[in-house]
Amino acid sequence: MTENLVRERFAPTGTVPQSERRRGRPILEVSGLTVDYLTERGPVRSCNNVDLTLHEGEIVGVAGESGSGKSTLITALTRLQRPPAVTVGGSITYHSPDSGTVELTTLSDAALRRLRWNEIAIVLQSAMDCLNPVMRLGDQFADALRQHNRGMGQQAVKARVAELLEMVGVPANRSRSYPHELSGGMRQRSLIALALACQPRIVVMDEPTTAVDVVMQRQILAQLLSLQEQLGFAVVFVTHDLSLLVQLADRIAIMYAGRIVEEASAQQIYNDPLHPYARGLRDAFPSLHAPLTELSGIGGNPPDLRHPPSGCPFNPRCSHRFDRCSSELPILSPIGDRQVACHLHDVSPAGVPAEPSGRSV
Numbered sequence: 001m002t003e004n005l006v007r008e009r010f011a012p013t014g015t016v017p018q019s020e021r022r023r024g025r026p027i028l029e030v031s032g033l034t035v036d037y038l039t040e041r042g043p044v045r046s047c048n049n050v051d052l053t054l055h056e057g058e059i060v061g062v063a064g065e066s067g068s069g070k071s072t073l074i075t076a077l078t079r080l081q082r083p084p085a086v087t088v089g090g091s092i093t094y095h096s097p098d099s100g101t102v103e104l105t106t107l108s109d110a111a112l113r114r115l116r117w118n119e120i121a122i123v124l125q126s127a128m129d130c131l132n133p134v135m136r137l138g139d140q141f142a143d144a145l146r147q148h149n150r151g152m153g154q155q156a157v158k159a160r161v162a163e164l165l166e167m168v169g170v171p172a173n174r175s176r177s178y179p180h181e182l183s184g185g186m187r188q189r190s191l192i193a194l195a196l197a198c199q200p201r202i203v204v205m206d207e208p209t210t211a212v213d214v215v216m217q218r219q220i221l222a223q224l225l226s227l228q229e230q231l232g233f234a235v236v237f238v239t240h241d242l243s244l245l246v247q248l249a250d251r252i253a254i255m256y257a258g259r260i261v262e263e264a265s266a267q268q269i270y271n272d273p274l275h276p277y278a279r280g281l282r283d284a285f286p287s288l289h290a291p292l293t294e295l296s297g298i299g300g301n302p303p304d305l306r307h308p309p310s311g312c313p314f315n316p317r318c319s320h321r322f323d324r325c326s327s328e329l330p331i332l333s334p335i336g337d338r339q340v341a342c343h344l345h346d347v348s349p350a351g352v353p354a355e356p357s358g359r360s361v
C-alpha cells in the first residue's frame with residue numbers, strides 16, 4: 001500500500017502533496033448538529049448530534065451510503081434546508097475575518113445572504129438545476145458579481161467573468177452561451193467558477209461531479225485541487241464514493257444513520273479504517289494500488305431512521321458485534337488522532353467485549 005496515496009491521481013504537477021498541506025485555524029465548527037424531518041408518521045432524525053470542524057485551507061470529505069444523512073448535514077450547515085427538515089439542536093460557528101465569530105443557526109436571513117457566496121459558497125449536484133436555463137452564462141456571473149459588489153463597472157465585470165471561466169478551463173467566449181448549449185462538464189465547471197466568483201473562504205460541495213463521466217470527473221477534480229491550492233479556500237465535499245474522497249480529502253468523516261461513526265485522515269481511512277462500517281465502505285471499492293481482489297459489499301440495509309435499532313445503529317449488519325452493541329450507543333471518542341464510535345475500540349474498562357471475537361477490525 002502506498003504511504004502517500006491520493007493526490008497523485010488527481011493533482012496536477014506542482015501542487016502540494018496531501019501530507020505536506022498546512023492546516024490553518026478552525027473556520028467552521030459544527031457541534032451537536034441535529035436535524036429532523038417532521039413527517040406525518042413522526043420525526044425522522046437524519047442528522048444526529050454531529051460534530052465536525054473545518055480548518056482554513058482544508059478539504060474535509062463526508063462519505064456514507066445513500067440515506068446516511070450527508071445531504072441533510074450539508075444543507076443544514078449552509079442553512080439551505082427546507083421543510084419538513086428542521087434543525088432541532090446544535091450550533092454551527094463560522095469564524096469570519098470581517099464579522100468575527102458568527103452563529104449560523106440563529107443568523108438573520110439578510111446577514112446569511114451577505115455571507116453566502118462572499119464567504120461560503122455552495123456547489124450542488126446538478127448544474128442544470130442551479131443555472132438559470134433562460135439566461136446567458138455571462139449574465140448569470142455578472143448578476144452574482146454585482147449583487148456582492150455593487151460598485152463593479154461593466155468592463156470590470158466582463159473581465160472578471162472571462163477570468164473566472166478561463167480559470168476552470170471554459171473558453172471566455174462561452175459566456176454568451178445558454179446553459180443548454182454547454183456540455184455537462186462545461187456546465188459543472190461553470191458552476192464551480194460561479195461558486196468561486198466572490199472568493200469565498202469555504203466551498204461546500206454535494207456530489208458535484210455525479211452527473212459527468214469519470215474522465216470529466218477526474219479533470220474537474222484536478223482543477224478543483226489546483227484552484228484550492230492557489231486560492232486557499234476550505235472545502236466540505238460530500239459523496240457516496242469513498243474511493244474518490246481518499247484521493248481528494250485531507251480528512252474524512254464517515255456517516256451512518258445520521259451519525260458520524262469515524263473521522264480520520266484520508267490515509268487512515270484508506271489504509272486502516274477502524275469502524276467496521278468504514279472498513280466495509282472502504283472494501284466496497286477497488287483499490288488503485290493493491291492487486292485485484294473480489295470486492296465485498298456490506299450485507300443488509302441501512303436502518304429505518306423512524307425506528308433505529310437500539311444500541312449501535314450499525315449492529316444488525318456488523319459481523320463483529322457483541323452484547324453491548326445492541327444495548328448501548330457508542331459515542332464518538334478519540335483514538336490517537338482520529339475519532340471512532342465503536343465499542344470494539346473503546347479502551348475504557350467497560351469497553352472490553354464480553355466474548356472477544358478474536359477478529360481484529
Ligand SMILES: Nc1ncnc2c1ncn2[C@@H]1O[C@H](COP(=O)(O)OP(=O)(O)OP(=O)(O)O)[C@@H](O)[C@H]1O
Pocket residue numbers: 037039044046064065066067068069070071072073084240305
Ligand atoms: N423530505 C424528507 N422527508 C422525510 N425523510 C427524509 C426526507 N429527506 C430525507 N429524508 C430521510 O433522511 C435520510 C437521509 O437523507 P439524505 O438525503 O440526507 O441522505 P444522503 O446520505 O445524502 O443520501 P444520498 O446519497 O442518496 O443523497 C434518508 O434516509 C431519509 O430517511
